[in-house]
Amino acid sequence: MxxxxxxxxxxxxxxxxxxxxxxxxxxxxxxxxxxxxRSPRLGIGxxxxxxxxxxxxxxxxALNKTAGSGPFFIGGPIxxxxxxxxxxxxxxxxxxxxxxxxxxxxxxxxxxxxxFEYQSLLAExxxxxxxxxxxxxxxxxxxxxxxxxxxxxxxxxxxxxxDVDFTFRRTLRTYARGAELEIVDVxxxxxxxxxxxxxxxxxxxxxxxxxxxxxxxxxxxxxxVGALCVQVTEPHALALLEPPGALGxxxxxxxxxxxxxxxxxxxxHLGIFACRGALVRQxxxxxxxxxxxxxxxxxxxxxxxxxxxxxxxxKATSNxxxxxxxxxxxxxxxxxxxxxxxxxxxxxxxxxxxxxxANRIAALxxxxxxxxxxxxxRFTLRTEMGGWDLRLALLERxxxxxxxxxxxxxxKRRGRDDVIVQCTEMTSESDADALVDAVAEITGSxxxxxxx
Amino acid sequence: MTVVxxxxxxxxxxxxxxxxxxxxxxxxxxxxxxRHVRAETNADIPPQFQRxxxxxxxxxxxxxxVRHYTHLAELNYSVDGGMYPLGSCTMKYNPKxxxxxxxxxxxxxxxxxxxxxxxxxALAYELEQMLxxxxxxxxxxxQPAAGAQSEFTALLMFKAYHAKRGDAKQRRRIxxxxxxxxxxxxxxxxxxxxxxxxxxxxxxxxxxxxxxTALGPDVAGFMLTNPNTLGLFEERVRxxxxxxxxxxxxxxxxxxxxxxxxxxxxxxxxxxxxVHINVHKTFSTPHGAGGPGAGPLxxxxxxxxxxxxxxxxxxxxxxxxxxxxxxxxEPESIGDSIGSVKQRLGNFGVLARAYTYIKTxxxxxxxETGRDAVLAANYLLALVREKYDVAYDRTPxxxxxxxxxxxxxxxxxxxxxxxxxxxxxxxxxTVYFPLIVPEALMIEPTETEPKETLDAFAAALNRLxxxxxxxxxxxxxxxxNTPLRRLDEVTAARNPKLKxxxxx
Numbered sequence: 001m002x003x004x005x006x007x008x009x010x011x012x013x014x015x016x017x018x019x020x021x022x023x024x025x026x027x028x029x030x031x032x033x034x035x036x037x038r039s040p041r042l043g044i045g046x047x048x049x050x051x052x053x054x055x056x057x058x059x060x061x062a063l064n065k066t067a068g069s070g071p072f073f074i075g076g077p078i079x080x081x082x083x084x085x086x087x088x089x090x091x092x093x094x095x096x097x098x099x100x101x102x103x104x105x106x107x108x109x110x111x112x113x114x115x116f117e118y119q120s121l122l123a124e125x126x127x128x129x130x131x132x133x134x135x136x137x138x139x140x141x142x143x144x145x146x147x148x149x150x151x152x153x154x155x156x157x158x159x160x161x162x163d164v165d166f167t168f169r170r171t172l173r174t175y176a177r178g179a180e181l182e183i184v185d186v187x188x189x190x191x192x193x194x195x196x197x198x199x200x201x202x203x204x205x206x207x208x209x210x211x212x213x214x215x216x217x218x219x220x221x222x223x224x225v226g227a228l229c230v231q232v233t234e235p236h237a238l239a240l241l242e243p244p245g246a247l248g249x250x251x252x253x254x255x256x257x258x259x260x261x262x263x264x265x266x267x268x269h270l271g272i273f274a275c276r277g278a279l280v281r282q283x284x285x286x287x288x289x290x291x292x293x294x295x296x297x298x299x300x301x302x303x304x305x306x307x308x309x310x311x312x313x314x315k316a317t318s319n320x321x322x323x324x325x326x327x328x329x330x331x332x333x334x335x336x337x338x339x340x341x342x343x344x345x346x347x348x349x350x351x352x353x354x355x356x357x358a359n360r361i362a363a364l365x366x367x368x369x370x371x372x373x374x375x376x377x378r379f380t381l382r383t384e385m386g387g388w389d390l391r392l393a394l395l396e397r398x399x400x401x402x403x404x405x406x407x408x409x410x411x412k413r414r415g416r417d418d419v420i421v422q423c424t425e426m427t428s429e430s431d432a433d434a435l436v437d438a439v440a441e442i443t444g445s446x447x448x449x450x451x452x
Numbered sequence: 453m454t455v456v457x458x459x460x461x462x463x464x465x466x467x468x469x470x471x472x473x474x475x476x477x478x479x480x481x482x483x484x485x486x487r488h489v490r491a492e493t494n495a496d497i498p499p500q501f502q503r504x505x506x507x508x509x510x511x512x513x514x515x516x517x518v519r520h521y522t523h524l525a526e527l528n529y530s531v532d533g534g535m536y537p538l539g540s541c542t543m544k545y546n547p548k549x550x551x552x553x554x555x556x557x558x559x560x561x562x563x564x565x566x567x568x569x570x571x572x573x574a575l576a577y578e579l580e581q582m583l584x585x586x587x588x589x590x591x592x593x594x595q596p597a598a599g600a601q602s603e604f605t606a607l608l609m610f611k612a613y614h615a616k617r618g619d620a621k622q623r624r625r626i627x628x629x630x631x632x633x634x635x636x637x638x639x640x641x642x643x644x645x646x647x648x649x650x651x652x653x654x655x656x657x658x659x660x661x662x663x664x665t666a667l668g669p670d671v672a673g674f675m676l677t678n679p680n681t682l683g684l685f686e687e688r689v690r691x692x693x694x695x696x697x698x699x700x701x702x703x704x705x706x707x708x709x710x711x712x713x714x715x716x717x718x719x720x721x722x723x724x725x726x727v728h729i730n731v732h733k734t735f736s737t738p739h740g741a742g743g744p745g746a747g748p749l750x751x752x753x754x755x756x757x758x759x760x761x762x763x764x765x766x767x768x769x770x771x772x773x774x775x776x777x778x779x780x781x782e783p784e785s786i787g788d789s790i791g792s793v794k795q796r797l798g799n800f801g802v803l804a805r806a807y808t809y810i811k812t813x814x815x816x817x818x819x820e821t822g823r824d825a826v827l828a829a830n831y832l833l834a835l836v837r838e839k840y841d842v843a844y845d846r847t848p849x850x851x852x853x854x855x856x857x858x859x860x861x862x863x864x865x866x867x868x869x870x871x872x873x874x875x876x877x878x879x880x881x882t883v884y885f886p887l888i889v890p891e892a893l894m895i896e897p898t899e900t901e902p903k904e905t906l907d908a909f910a911a912a913l914n915r916l917x918x919x920x921x922x923x924x925x926x927x928x929x930x931x932x933n934t935p936l937r938r939l940d941e942v943t944a945a946r947n948p949k950l951k952x953x954x955x956x
Binding site: 013037047 | 469470471472473475476477484485486487488489490491492493494495496497498500501502503504505507508509510511512514517518520521522523524525526527528529530531532533536538541543544545546547549551552553554555556557558559560561562563564565567568569570571572574575582585586588597598599600601603604607608611612633634635637638639640641642643644647684685686687689690715716717718721722730732736738739740741742743744745746760790791792793794795796797798799800801802804808810811812813814815816817818819820821823824826827828830831834835846847849870871874879880885899900901902903931934935936937938939940941943944945948949950951952
């Protein structure tokens with residue numbers, strides 16, 4: 001029996017194939033390869049049966065502590081959200097999962113219509129004119145937005161708020177090395193006054209710490225000096241907050257993972273990328289468009305392809321080829337299932353739980369909420385002991401939170417040594433109780449409260 | 453003719469839209485919906501921030517949504533459904549156990565402590581080691597999300613490498629062959645490089661003399677796909693790499709065609725300084741209708757300092773952590789690293805599938821994969837070579853390029869033939885690429901198609917050649933048996949409709 005489960009050829013097949021080719025062995029097909037480099041010994045071990053592989057993977061997985069295994073408050077662009085059962089059932093159908101990029105539209109209408117609908121759903125959510133079919137993630141979408149603004153303005157300075165998520169700013173800085181852009185980090189309240197000479201200003205709302213930001217004032221100030229305004233946003237927040245399209249934003253980007261896509265330790269996720277209609281010819285990435293077939297039946301194709309690398313090569317708007325179409329289909333299914341009311345409910349749940357939790361924690365004498373203003377569904381917690389140590393102490397009690405001490409970009413840290421607490425509809429009452437109790441105990445509030 | 457299932461078009465009679473399946477926005481009715489998440493009516497948001505713009509998402513029931521996407525899915529061609537002979541895309545079978553393996557790691561956040569993600573780090577570390585062995589390189593970053601991002605990552609590292617040596621300012625050019633994928637020059641341009649193209653010689657190799665003429669002290673590097681996009685192994689690959697090195701440049705290996713070399717040869721033994729791997733090609737992870745992929749970048753020792761951060765460290769006690777975060781604390785500086793293109797381990801869910809695939813096949817299975825891929829391509833070529841022109845008459849590796857120049861003269865172009873193949877029940881090959889072959893049909897069967905399927909595909913291609921000769925108009929009319937016939941791409945681009953119009 002053939003041990004390789006995916007190899008179809010019997011010995012008789014191989015013999016017949018070699019005969020037809022006119023060679024005696026497969027080795028003869030490799031004459032162009034330097035002799036001493038042929039058939040190296042790799043040393044990666046023997047293959048395994050499916051059953052053994054599955055058992056091995058389960059053993060590895062058991063070494064992790066999943067988000068759902070205890071109170072969990074880590075978030076930011078990637079969030080633990082409820083994924084309706086129908087999302088993976090539909091989006092992971094083999095017809096989507098194992099299809100190629102829809103370059104033959106006659107046999108790819110499923111992908112193309114689903115992606116066109118994704119673009120339409122996100123355009124509704126963002127109130128933007130055009131949404132592309134996806135970027136790798138929110139971080140690369142942010143970097144590509146900066147590059148697009150540079151092409152549109154001919155300027156090489158990009159001003160980014162230091163309250164934009166640190167992973168996005170890291171990727172932005174890395175991408176900027178290519179075009180040798182000047183990246184200037186300033187706090188959000190100085191964005192407006194720093195826009196002069198910039199290709200764009202990049203603001204996040206709600207920001208990395210959960211704080212709500214007056215984007216319109218920043219966009220107005222940017223436009224005043226000929227700069228574009230790029231907003232980093234989050235899909236659930238858009239259900240409740242005024243969307244980028246209503247705030248004067250030119251390019252809106254964000255991480256789409258919370259829309260029904262598993263966290264998967266960081267990917268595959270979904271880069272949301274949207275812009276004003278007038279800017280579409282400089283947009284990166286694939287875009288699906290509506291048309292008709294030879295019989296006049298409505299259909300969809302990849303369009304405006306003269307922006308893309310396979311046509312324009314070094315003059316393309318981006319090098320992106322493989323994207324995250326399957327994640328876009330997840331997001332479309334998720335939004336179709338939840339509808340406007342379902343999305344609002346999920347968003348409100350995060351906000352309500354974050355505010356209730358913040359109120360309880362703020363009542364502890366050792367704690368205070370350190371956001372600069374009103375916050376959305378996550379907040380910043382400051383204690384005497386420092387966020388780093390608090391995070392570790394909470395981890396020892398099985399509670400996972402994020403500390404701002406990890407928010408380094410190029411060796412610089414943003415903000416004080418705090419902890420960020422993210423809530424979603426998955427945050428339960430008992431999770432909240434556990435966090436309040438543990439924070440009280442660790443920071444000494446218990447004794448303080450008892451003494452009062 | 454197959455029956456296409458669809459939901460009734462709303463307002464039938466009142467609209468003249470003919471469609472395979474209504475748009476979500478055409479199915480919506482105010483008040484439909486369901487409780488997928490707990491109801492929550494309160495949220496404390498200051499009035500000036502509250503959404504006033506309408507939120508025009510469709511309102512649908514779950515059964516409607518299920519039918520909608522089921523119908524859409526059925527309109528797609530897929531690897532699960534049939535052979536996908538797309539050259540340079542390596543559309544091999546996507547094993548199901550890989551998907552199940554990946555789902556074991558779904559509920560993990562990338563910002564969790566290394567203490568709670570030892571399984572992730574163990575898997576990733578071992579995958580890095582395996583990729584080192586398979587490619588003959590020294591170190592790996594798993595971070596890039598796709599091949600193109602890996603190219604970009606590598607060229608940023610080239611830039612950093614030259615900067616460290618003090619000549620980055622003068623090395624402003626990247627050389628690519630005229631057979632290169634479009635991503636190569638596009639990635640170089642994103643890195644701020646000028647792009648010089650060198651031609652291929654009569655045997656389909658890089659023209660070594662032309663390359664030597666193009667090389668100089670202003671060249672940062674050379675990007676080479678091997679086997680190249682003609683499906684041919686570069687016969688003088690070591691001389692090519694040596695020439696670039698002699699000029700002070702670095703050689704980038706585009707690993708798009710790595711499937712041909714699995715267990716057959718290693719880029720690290722051929723002179724390359726680095727090579728990326730498209731795990732969504734070589735290591736069987738599904739293409740997902742356009743993505744996700746993952747593009748690990750494997751490099752030689754001299755490029756290591758510039759690799760994206762963080763790096764995984766294995767302690768002698770068998771535990772793992774990140775180099776930038778001992779005790780999870782982040783560093784004061786990233787040193788010579790270019791930074792990061794994605795956080796931590798990139799598309800881990802895709803990488804877990806690739807890991808599962810490599811563990812399943814093992815050493816012998818991987819070697820068989822490379823050999824079988826080459827066997828299949830050569831067999832298929834033998835079956836069709838009489839009816840079509842062969843672009844370069846050499847023994848190909850895992851794919852080959854035909855030219856339909858003869859058929860075009862008869863009145864059927866490569867595009868026509870590719871559409872007619874759809875009527876025969878096969879996906880089209882890659883067409884009009886590489887650019888240096890007129891009327892190119894680039895065909896890659898992969899190792900997972902049985903001989904019967906290769907025979908049937910060859911028979912279909914040969915029938916089409918006969919039809920092109922006898923009745924080219926019938927080929928020009930194709931496809932007729934697909935859900936839609938040819939689409940009007942010109943109007944789509946001239947008058948772009950990029951989202952639905954809400955019914956007024």
